[in-house]
Amino acid sequence: MSSARDEVLGRIRRALADRPAPAEVRRDYRRTGELDRTALLDLLVDRLVDYKASVRRCAEPELAGTLVDALTERGAARVVVPPGLPWDLPGAVRDDDLTAAELDDLDGVVTACAVAVAETGTIVLDSSPDQGRRMITLVPDYHLCVVRADQVVQIVPEAVARLDPDRPLTWISGPSATSDIELNRVEGVHGPRTLEVVLVD
């Protein structure tokens, strides 16, 4: 008896007995954005807010203070941070393979990101040391994410080109949401119910 693998591959070859020609893929859709930097950042902020994320903007020297302000206003005293986060936050817990239950007891998480897509209001995490394991941005109820201006692209193809598929990736557009009840959008189900973004320009 042949293996399932051989049999399925054999069936596919038989199904394609008419030898369909591989289709030509024309990539004549937009591959790069056209917005200038100011318009690009404004668009990202507009789309993030539209998806119920809150946004703060600051210049590089003000970043540490802005992060502390955000955590204070939120009342997030104990937050987890990835091992490679380049900013010092008082009272933050470095992730040292914390368990899901330990993460569940913390007030939030602070990370950097890999890329942000302005047109869709999307932030992509790629598990680099300044973003950490996928688990730490998932279990705590509050995610504070730092986006630098040079990480912002306008459209999805630009983001895909910048990312490495061998890294575990998480694309985030606003906080957790559902449309399952009468197709009305409700923010906040299983992921962090609050997403706050600090855009550094």
Next chain:
Amino acid sequence: MTVFLGLPRADPESHLHGAPFPQAARAAIADTQLRRNLGNATATIRAKRARVVGEVPDWAALRAAGAAIKDDTLARLPELLVQLEEAVTARGGTVHWARDATEANRIVTALVQATGADEVVKVKSMATQEIGLNEALEAAGIAAWETDLAELIVQLGHDTPSHILVPAIHRNRAEIREIFLREMGRVGLPAPADLTDSPPALADAARRHLRQKFLDARVAISGANFAVASTGTLSVVESEGNGRMCITLPRTLITVMGIEKLVPTWQDLEVFLQLLPRSSTGERMNPYTSMWSGAVEGQEFHLVLLDNGRTAVLSDPEGRAALRCIRCSACLNVCPVYERTGGHAYGSIYPGPIGAVLSPQMTGPSQNSTLPYASSLCGACYDACPVAIDIPSMLVHLRSQVPHPAAERAVMRSVAYAMGSPRRWAVALAVSKAGRLLGRRRGRLSTLPPPLSGWTSSRDLPLPPAESFRDWWTRTHGDGS
């Protein structure tokens, strides 16, 4: 000489067929609550989708690229699947192949049993619904918890899904509240006694109910929206975070995926990550998309590649483009037939226009002979489809393959006879005028005697006109002879 017996169809255990459509639809149409829920939901989603698709200046080019990438994938499927297998294996994952539902269920059950776990958390997945995985796991003493809110509503309600994307679309908030209050306590944390029917309160009850299950789970089972052959990357596109919970927290992840879910290259995702969210939930981007290549972050990863009738679809040059489908459900939301009957009437877990072509192809037309007729052929589904599947043409093609209903054959035979001579046609017209007597009270004919009752059981006939064209011509122009 070998005899070609055709390709095996879907497993008889699979959830791809039910009662004949006209029979199932009649019950749905009589349910005014269902029609109201569906009408509200589909109107909402149609408006959202139209708005966000209208925002994209290059939608037509993206749609053409999406169709071409999928056609290219199907034409090169054997080599691309082998490439995917190599890429996943090289990154520490294990690939399994399943000819049908029974084999896929056996593989997944054995993998769960090997971990010693007696429960699993599940990400919403059409492939696992198609093969009846939850039932197979239950038979092996393994509890499978659905974690998508809509799937949870369906599971707790002892119900079946009625929509590809929003399986509980047929329920309104009051019904959902009832289900949560009645059922949650039986399988875990009960819903709060003072639960209201506001959507945020219902979502919060689901969050609390499932939280402990996520934190405790050792095994998760998912489907996949896309798999990249060249890099071995799997992706799950979702909104609630339940997908991320399942994919991230348990130490063992098992993904069941139809063999058509491939795209050849990493770059191809740039097309589908634009087409899918806007077409399905009408959002610019869904809240969460997870991607992983092989075994990551200390997890054990298994990928099950499923045929179950897909190669039979692939073997029909006029029907194979149905395998382009990315399960966005845009065709359901614009379909006038779906809007009135809901998903249960289709008898398959793939309802709506795409279900009416996919299900008969996967099971063989004799198992689903009424579905190719479950359409007005208005073409709205073709317009909405982000990968340009010509569903109306496929339905016509499938109608030629299924046995025609006796009533239709009888009608066509009589019409052909009557139209065969001018004299017989004149007599037929005179007789048809008598038909006005039958339906004069309601202005239409809804019941004809057998065998024509087979036609009127699912359609009303308009009354014949009081004066035929021929009579009018004779009256106004004279006999002419």
